[in-house]
Amino acid sequence: MSPDVQLNLNVRGLEPSATVAINERCDKLLRQGRKIFKLGLGQSPFPVPEPVVEALRRHAAEKDYLPTKGLPALRRAVADHQRRVYGIDCAADDVLIGPGSKELMFLLQLVYYGDLIVPTPAWVSYAPQARIVGRHVHFLPTRAAESWRLTARKLDKLCRADPGRPRILVLNYPSNPTAATYTRDELEALAEVARQYRVILLSDEIYAKLTHGGEHASIVPLYPQGTIFSSGLSKWCGAGGWRLGVFVFPRGLRWLLDAMAAVASETYTSTCAPIQYAAVRAFEGGPEIDRYVELSRMIVRALGRRLARDLAAAGAAILPPQGGFYLFPDFSPLKERLAARGIRTSDALCARLLDDTGVAILPGRDFGRPSRELTARLAYVNFDGARALAAAAELPPGAELGDDFLTACCGEPLEAVARLCEWLG
Numbered sequence: 001m002s003p004d005v006q007l008n009l010n011v012r013g014l015e016p017s018a019t020v021a022i023n024e025r026c027d028k029l030l031r032q033g034r035k036i037f038k039l040g041l042g043q044s045p046f047p048v049p050e051p052v053v054e055a056l057r058r059h060a061a062e063k064d065y066l067p068t069k070g071l072p073a074l075r076r077a078v079a080d081h082q083r084r085v086y087g088i089d090c091a092a093d094d095v096l097i098g099p100g101s102k103e104l105m106f107l108l109q110l111v112y113y114g115d116l117i118v119p120t121p122a123w124v125s126y127a128p129q130a131r132i133v134g135r136h137v138h139f140l141p142t143r144a145a146e147s148w149r150l151t152a153r154k155l156d157k158l159c160r161a162d163p164g165r166p167r168i169l170v171l172n173y174p175s176n177p178t179a180a181t182y183t184r185d186e187l188e189a190l191a192e193v194a195r196q197y198r199v200i201l202l203s204d205e206i207y208a209k210l211t212h213g214g215e216h217a218s219i220v221p222l223y224p225q226g227t228i229f230s231s232g233l234s235k236w237c238g239a240g241g242w243r244l245g246v247f248v249f250p251r252g253l254r255w256l257l258d259a260m261a262a263v264a265s266e267t268y269t270s271t272c273a274p275i276q277y278a279a280v281r282a283f284e285g286g287p288e289i290d291r292y293v294e295l296s297r298m299i300v301r302a303l304g305r306r307l308a309r310d311l312a313a314a315g316a317a318i319l320p321p322q323g324g325f326y327l328f329p330d331f332s333p334l335k336e337r338l339a340a341r342g343i344r345t346s347d348a349l350c351a352r353l354l355d356d357t358g359v360a361i362l363p364g365r366d367f368g369r370p371s372r373e374l375t376a377r378l379a380y381v382n383f384d385g386a387r388a389l390a391a392a393a394e395l396p397p398g399a400e401l402g403d404d405f406l407t408a409c410c411g412e413p414l415e416a417v418a419r420l421c422e423w424l425g
């Protein structure tokens with residue numbers, strides 16, 4: 001007889017992450033010979049920039065364990081990058097490198113003792129991580145009418161009810177899933193409330209460089225004492241599978257950094273050595289990498305706008321995307337039509353859509369929204385990013401990427417959304 005099932009209560013019933021699960025479901029349907037449009041997993045469509053790949057080649061033989069907090073040259077390169085790009089005053093000692101920002105977030109929740117505040121809709125993993133380590137999650141629902149953004153008033157109301165309570169608030173902008181970002185004024189207002197109640201901010205700015213307008217404002221300079229900056233190579237550098245994340249801490253939170261590093265030293269020891277050497281090149285930047293980011297941004301902006309227009313024309317409520325490569329339409333205006341087909345929840349909507357059309361998107365419920373709200377997330381990344389980058393690079397400077405470009409280079413997401421719109425009827 002095999003041993004009894006004796007699972008930690010915190011992980012009992014925990015399902016694989018929604019984004020990973022949809023990807024596996026799509027692969028299964030693909031193996032059955034179905035045509036599938038993978039708009040589920042939010043992975044960058046673009047290849048890693050060549051100078052960074054070249055740096056990885058050069059360092060493939062690096063084999064030693066590195067310091068737990070990260071390769072000193074990389075910690076310096078990240079600090080220099082933060083100063084240069086975002087005007088953030090920091091030093092190499094404030095930087096913690098990890099195997100993906102997701103793992104760093106997990107460590108943060110493990111070592112910090114307090115509540116996690118998550119404005120919804122939110123990226124799928126914040127709350128399950130809190131649950132795994134037994135932290136209390138407080139969801140703060142936002143509204144489409146407020147562009148799915150947390151207001152300072154709402155945060156103030158929550159904190160005022162129990163002012164001394166230790167809390168971490170996650171802010172993610174540009175947002176996965178809503179593609180919304182904050183204005184500087186909104187960030188200032190939030191920073192002021194956070195400062196007043198000494199809330200720690202986890203500022204997840206992993207899509208910062210993919211802000212469609214090019215200008216990203218970080219909250220770090222507005223609340224430098226209490227904000228942890230989070231990013232990595234996964235999104236802007238197309239290197240999700242390389243697993244490299246960075247946190248940058250205020251000096252006053254060094255105790256958190258040190259505690260996370262202590263746990264890291266007892267678990268993964270250090271982040272993959274060749275990847276860290278290559279990441280130095282990525283954070284050093286330069287004209288070739290800047291151009292790569294600029295072209296990536298132009299492509300996701302043009303495609304996002306076009307798809308949002310198509311969805312709006314089909315009757316969905318949707319905000320124009322401001323950053324990243326996601327869309328978060330709300331199909332509630334079509335509620336009656338969908339109910340007539342037996343579709344009353346976002347799960348039912350996505351399951352039926354996948355069965356009927358092969359288009360895979362994720363239900364709003366996975367992002368912390370009520371099950372009966374007919375929202376969903378599309379990750380419009382199912383196109384050949386290398387080809388799109390090469391074609392965009394051929395266009396004259398300043399040229400907008402029009403429908404011809406999108407039809408030639410982004411046919412799959414266009415077709416997926418066309419199928420979705422037709423299915424809506």
Ligand SMILES: Cc1ncc(COP(=O)(O)O)c(C=O)c1O
Binds near residue numbers: 176
């Ligand atoms: C908003 C957000 N934060 C964090 C992550 C985690 O990224 P990584 O662990 O690859 O750094 C993701 C990845 O999908 C994300 O969308």
